[in-house]
Amino acid sequence: MLPDFLIIGAGAVGLASALELARRGARVTVLDRFRAGAESTWAGGGILSPLLPWQYGDEVNTLSEYSRANFADWCARLQAMSGLDAEYRTSGMLVLPPYSEAQAFDWCARHGWRCEKRGQSDFLPTSSMDGEEALWLPDVAQARNPRLVQVLRAAALAAGIRIVESAEVTGLISAQGRVTGVMSTQGEFAASGVVVSAGAWTGTVPGLEALAETVFPVRGQMLLFKLQPEALRTIVLQDGRYLIPRIDGHVLVGSTLERVGFEKSTTESVKRDLLAFSASVLPALSELVMVHHWSGLRPGSHDNVPVIARYPGYDNLFINSGHFRYGVTMAPGSALLLADLIEGKSPAISAAPYAQAMTGLFASL
Numbered sequence: 063m064l065p066d067f068l069i070i071g072a073g074a075v076g077l078a079s080a081l082e083l084a085r086r087g088a089r090v091t092v093l094d095r096f097r098a099g100a101e102s103t104w105a106g107g108g109i110l111s112p113l114l115p116w117q118y119g120d121e122v123n124t125l126s127e128y129s130r131a132n133f134a135d136w137c138a139r140l141q142a143m144s145g146l147d148a149e150y151r152t153s154g155m156l157v158l159p160p161y162s163e164a165q166a167f168d169w170c171a172r173h174g175w176r177c178e179k180r181g182q183s184d185f186l187p188t189s190s191m192d193g194e195e196a197l198w199l200p201d202v203a204q205a206r207n208p209r210l211v212q213v214l215r216a217a218a219l220a221a222g223i224r225i226v227e228s229a230e231v232t233g234l235i236s237a238q239g240r241v242t243g244v245m246s247t248q249g250e251f252a253a254s255g256v257v258v259s260a261g262a263w264t265g266t267v268p269g270l271e272a273l274a275e276t277v278f279p280v281r282g283q284m285l286l287f288k289l290q291p292e293a294l295r296t297i298v299l300q301d302g303r304y305l306i307p308r309i310d311g312h313v314l315v316g317s318t319l320e321r322v323g324f325e326k327s328t329t330e331s332v333k334r335d336l337l338a339f340s341a342s343v344l345p346a347l348s349e350l351v352m353v354h355h356w357s358g359l360r361p362g363s364h365d366n367v368p369v370i371a372r373y374p375g376y377d378n379l380f381i382n383s384g385h386f387r388y389g390v391t392m393a394p395g396s397a398l399l400l401a402d403l404i405e406g407k408s409p410a411i412s413a414a415p416y417a418q419a420m421t422g423l424f425a426s427l
Contacts, residue, residue, distance in 0.1 A: 066090070068244060068253035070231055070267060071383070072098035074393040076259035077214040079382050081140070082397035084221045086405065091253070092223060093246055095230040095263065099211030102261055102389060105284065105358020107306045107314050108210065110203040110391050112366075113299055114157065116169035121367045121415035126388060127173070128411050129395030130203075136394040137205065137213075144216035149206035149309055156185050157197035158300040158343070166197055176200050185296050186344060202297060205390060206308055226251075234269040241379045255378040257400065261361040262324070264383040276369060276419045277384040279324050280362035283332045284316040285340065286354040287347050294344060303339050313347065315340040321362075328357050362386050364419070370399050371417035380404060384419070
């Protein structure tokens with residue numbers, strides 16, 4: 063049986079980690095500086111795949127595919143525990159030009175993905191590129207982020223996990239190469255092991271400042287519209303921007319990648335750009351009043367490769383962070399990988415790529 067664990071950060075990755083450790087017998091407490099799942103997990107789009115996987119390295123795709131293979135069963139189990147619906151569904155993704163057709167088909171053939179050329183009119187009533195062909199990836203799935211947050215939180219509570227919100231960590235308590243607990247704005251918490259999944263704020267945790275250049279905030283802005291249900295049936299992607307339809311007719315439009323520190327304000331220039339993009343793909347959106355415009359801070363990382371490893375200098379301090387755009391996508395696989403590392407088991411995928419960011423830290427300590 064695993065010992066008591068503290069998880070710092072109650073986003074998708076932190077709660078997934080807590081649930082997996084609890085499933086393996088640990089007693090778990092999760093601390094969050096704000097509210098569970100209220101930062102990047104809530105703010106994102108929930109596409110359960112790298113946007114164009116053939117443009118990413120093996121480290122990203124290996125972890126994403128590991129998660130994708132587990133996501134449906136993982137989500138179903140959590141929904142049963144919580145009694146809530148994350149709106150997980152396979153809606154497919156239509157990739158509009160420009161794209162590298164040869165690269166896409168080669169990658170999909172090698173990785174068992176279905177991929178075909180289709181006319182845009184098969185999916186979009188009208189668009190500025192009507193008549194051009196597009197790539198159709200029918201197996202791309204999505205989850206509705208705010209609903210998934212509710213599922214994760216309720217499932218964690220049902221599993222006996224303690225969640226303490228508004229608990230910003232102000233210091234680590236350590237002795238003889240081990241972290242014995244943390245100090246926070248809600249008091250001190252003792253534990254036999256600590257996992258840091260604090261998202262963009264990972265490098266601000268006292269004692270972990272060395273990670274600030276490894277995991278850093280990247281702002282993303284999104285728009286929301288409301289159409290009739292089934293007016294748009296599939297995710298649409300072009301040049302890193304996308305439309306994501308929800309079951310009830312809401313359509314998300316995103317997103318940006320902005321290195322502006324911890325600034326979460328929205329900007330008029332981005333709103334104009336996203337409005338123009340959305341209208342070019344689905345002109346009906348230009349006739350609607352925008353429902354909401356928001357931003358979130360992703361836990362950026364170099365090449366989108368997260369850090370999942372023991373922190374140098376401590377036997378029982380682990381990092382599970384830096385998932386950039388794909389925290390929800392990678393959450394179940396990252397939790398399995400982390401729990402295997404903690405238990406000393408051989409994981410289903412190699413852990414080495416996700417410890418590479420620690421190399422310099424190990425060398426300096």
